[in-house]
Amino acid sequence: MTSPHPSSYGRRNPSSHSRYTPDRISYSPSSAYSEASGGRSHNAVAAAARSVAGAFIACFTPPETKSSKSVADSEEFKAHSVKSEGSASRSERRRSSNYGIYTNQNKSTHGREPPNEKFTIDEILKATRNFAPPFKIGQGGFGTVYKGRLSDGTFVALKRAKKSAYDKQLGVQFQSEVRTLAQVEHLNLVKFHGFLEHEDERIVIVEYVPNGTLREHLDCLHGNILDFAARLDIAIDVAHAITYLHMYTDHPIIHRDIKSSNILLTENFRAKVADFGFARLAADSDSGATHVSTQVKGTAGYLDPEYLRTYQLTEKSDVYSFGVLLVELATGRRPIEAKRELKERITAKWAMKKFADGDALSTLDPRLEHTAANNLALEKLLELALQCLAPRRQNRPNMRRCAEVLWSIRKDYRELSGNDFRSFSTRSQRSTSTRDE
Numbered sequence: 001m002t003s004p005h006p007s008s009y010g011r012r013n014p015s016s017h018s019r020y021t022p023d024r025i026s027y028s029p030s031s032a033y034s035e036a037s038g039g040r041s042h043n044a045v046a047a048a049a050r051s052v053a054g055a056f057i058a059c060f061t062p063p064e065t066k067s068s069k070s071v072a073d074s075e076e077f078k079a080h081s082v083k084s085e086g087s088a089s090r091s092e093r094r095r096s097s098n099y100g101i102y103t104n105q106n107k108s109t110h111g112r113e114p115p116n117e118k119f120t121i122d123e124i125l126k127a128t129r130n131f132a133p134p135f136k137i138g139q140g141g142f143g144t145v146y147k148g149r150l151s152d153g154t155f156v157a158l159k160r161a162k163k164s165a166y167d168k169q170l171g172v173q174f175q176s177e178v179r180t181l182a183q184v185e186h187l188n189l190v191k192f193h194g195f196l197e198h199e200d201e202r203i204v205i206v207e208y209v210p211n212g213t214l215r216e217h218l219d220c221l222h223g224n225i226l227d228f229a230a231r232l233d234i235a236i237d238v239a240h241a242i243t244y245l246h247m248y249t250d251h252p253i254i255h256r257d258i259k260s261s262n263i264l265l266t267e268n269f270r271a272k273v274a275d276f277g278f279a280r281l282a283a284d285s286d287s288g289a290t291h292v293s294t295q296v297k298g299t300a301g302y303l304d305p306e307y308l309r310t311y312q313l314t315e316k317s318d319v320y321s322f323g324v325l326l327v328e329l330a331t332g333r334r335p336i337e338a339k340r341e342l343k344e345r346i347t348a349k350w351a352m353k354k355f356a357d358g359d360a361l362s363t364l365d366p367r368l369e370h371t372a373a374n375n376l377a378l379e380k381l382l383e384l385a386l387q388c389l390a391p392r393r394q395n396r397p398n399m400r401r402c403a404e405v406l407w408s409i410r411k412d413y414r415e416l417s418g419n420d421f422r423s424f425s426t427r428s429q430r431s432t433s434t435r436d437e
Contacts, residue, residue, distance in 0.1 A: 119194050119195075119196045119203075119205065121198055124196060124201075124205075126151070127150055127151075127156065128146045128147075128148045131144075135147050137157065142162070142170060142173055143159065143162045143170070144159075145157055145158065145159050145160070148205075148208075150193075154193075155208040156205050156207060157205070157207065157208045157209070158204070159177075159204040159205075159206070160201070160202075161201075161202040163200045170202075171202070173277035173278065174197070174277070176276065176278065177204050180276040181206065183249060184244070184245065184253065186240070186241055186244045187270075188238065188240050188241035188244075188270070188272055188273060189241050189244070189245075189272060189273050190206045190207050190264065190272050191207040192205075192206055193205040193206060193207065206274070209264035209266055209274070211264070211265040211267050211269070212264070213260065213261045213262070213264055213265070214234060214261070214263035214264075214271065215259075215261040215263075217265060218260060218329075218332050218365075220367070225367045225368070226269075228368055229410075229413065229414075230269050232377065232381075232406065232409060232413060233269065234263065234269065234271045234329065235325070235326060235329055235381075236403060236407065237270060237271035238258070238263060238273060239322070239399055239403035240403055242255065242273070242399045243399040243400045243402075243403055245279075245318075246315045246398070246399050247399075247400060251282070251284075252315060253279055253280070253281060253282065254292075254313060254315055254317060255273065255276065255279050255321075256279060256280065256297055256298055256313070256317065257277070257279075257298055257299060257302075257321075258302065258321035258322055258325060259302050259321065259324075259325065259335075260325060260334075262274050262275045263325075280292070280313070282314065290314065291312040291313060291314045292312070292313045292314070293312060293313075294311060294313050296311060298321070300336060301324060301336045301346070301347075301348075302324045302335060303320075303321075304393070315398065316396045317393070318399065319396045319399060320388060322388055322402060323348070323386075323389040323396075324347075324348050324385075324389070326381055326382075326388065327347055327348045327351045327382070330351070330364065330378055330381050330382060331363050331364070331365055332365030332366070332367060332368075333347040348385070350363075351382060351385070352382075352385075352386055355386060360378060360379045360382050361375055363378070363382070364378050371417075372416055373413050376412065376416055377412070380409045381409060384397075384402065384405050384406070384409070388402065
């Protein structure tokens with residue numbers, strides 16, 4: 001779609017139900033990283049885990065950032081694809097109409113014109129009761145998020161940008177989010193309702209997802225503990241969403257900010273990926289390009305070390321962030337735990353070291369029980385995370401492969417959980433019979 005202009009409005013047909021997330025940061029490249037092996041033997045896995053664990057430290061020493069550019073001159077909307085000799089073609093990306101689970105509810109929308117219906121500032125003010133404080137549901141680097149209700153009764157989240165004449169990157173993020181959301185539609189992505197850009201107001205309107213963020217649930221802020229089955233379901237939902245962005249849009253999209261606070265949950269604990277302020281188009285593989293050269297953006301703890309070092313962005317940067325997310329799901333910890341002792345402060349490094357030492361079970365979220373099913377799923381989840389966290393992008397799986405592995409893990413988990421339940425029931429019956437005798 002064309003970029004938003006002042007005094008222009010756009011909106012999609014409403015449906016229902018987002019919540020905003022914490023601040024993000026921009027980074028410039030830093031130091032080099034070692035390479036991990038992709039072998040499956042125990043020694044190879046251990047060596048890879050140690051290599052991954054050793055690759056985290058330099059990720060958290062942010063050098064100077066580049067100065068901001070104007071929205072019109074921003075590199076975010078210009079192609080900087082780079083070719084490499086001998087690069088492998090992405091034969092796995094399919095552009096046919098038979099996309100299976102990735103397009104049942106999500107048809108490609110790249111390049112279509114924005115809908116004719118328009119939001120007005122009066123509609124926005126009415127929906128939020130003049131941005132009343134009780135309607136505020138989130139705060140972040142981009143601005144403030146409000147819950148609102150449209151005239152047809154649809155609840156939405158309105159992401160209102162800060163009114164800063166000096167922060168041109170906010171304008172870039174706004175246009176990036178609008179462009180990306182207008183191009184995509186998937187069950188596991190927040191639905192786009194529209195935007196408003198008028199005078200000093202910039203607002204993105206998306207569906208309201210009522211059950212908070214994944215990070216909030218891992219912190220038990222909603223009073224319930226996410227069991228391992230729910231965590232696997234969430235991981236699969238997120239994998240489907242990123243796979244769709246990478247492989248089933250007309251042009252691949254890199255999210256660049258996959259993290260637990262950008263994963264929203266419905267009442268049924270279905271996951272929806274949100275916040276596309278850092279999203280951008282991937283390299284044009286048809287021309288032989290392998291990456292896009294761009295300023296580093298993302299969130300501390302989730303940043304791909306190779307992207308951080310080289311400025312080279314690919315879909316595998318999202319895969320790396322997804323690996324960090326898998327470790328979060330397994331351990332319940334945040335990516336950076338500043339108050340812990342030094343060796344445990346970077347969660348992924350700590351977890352991979354434990355995994356390499358054969359002590360994976362000690363990394364399980366202490367809120368969860370050590371059942372046979374949980375223990376097996378934990379080890380398999382950490383093994384997949386290890387692959388995603390490989391310091392070099394060519395050693396990481398693509399997101400479609402991640403989804404396939406997660407489906408297999410969930411299948412084994414369900415079978416073993418059923419066996420655990422049947423065994424428990426048998427023991428309970430025997431105990432009852434003994435007492436009766």
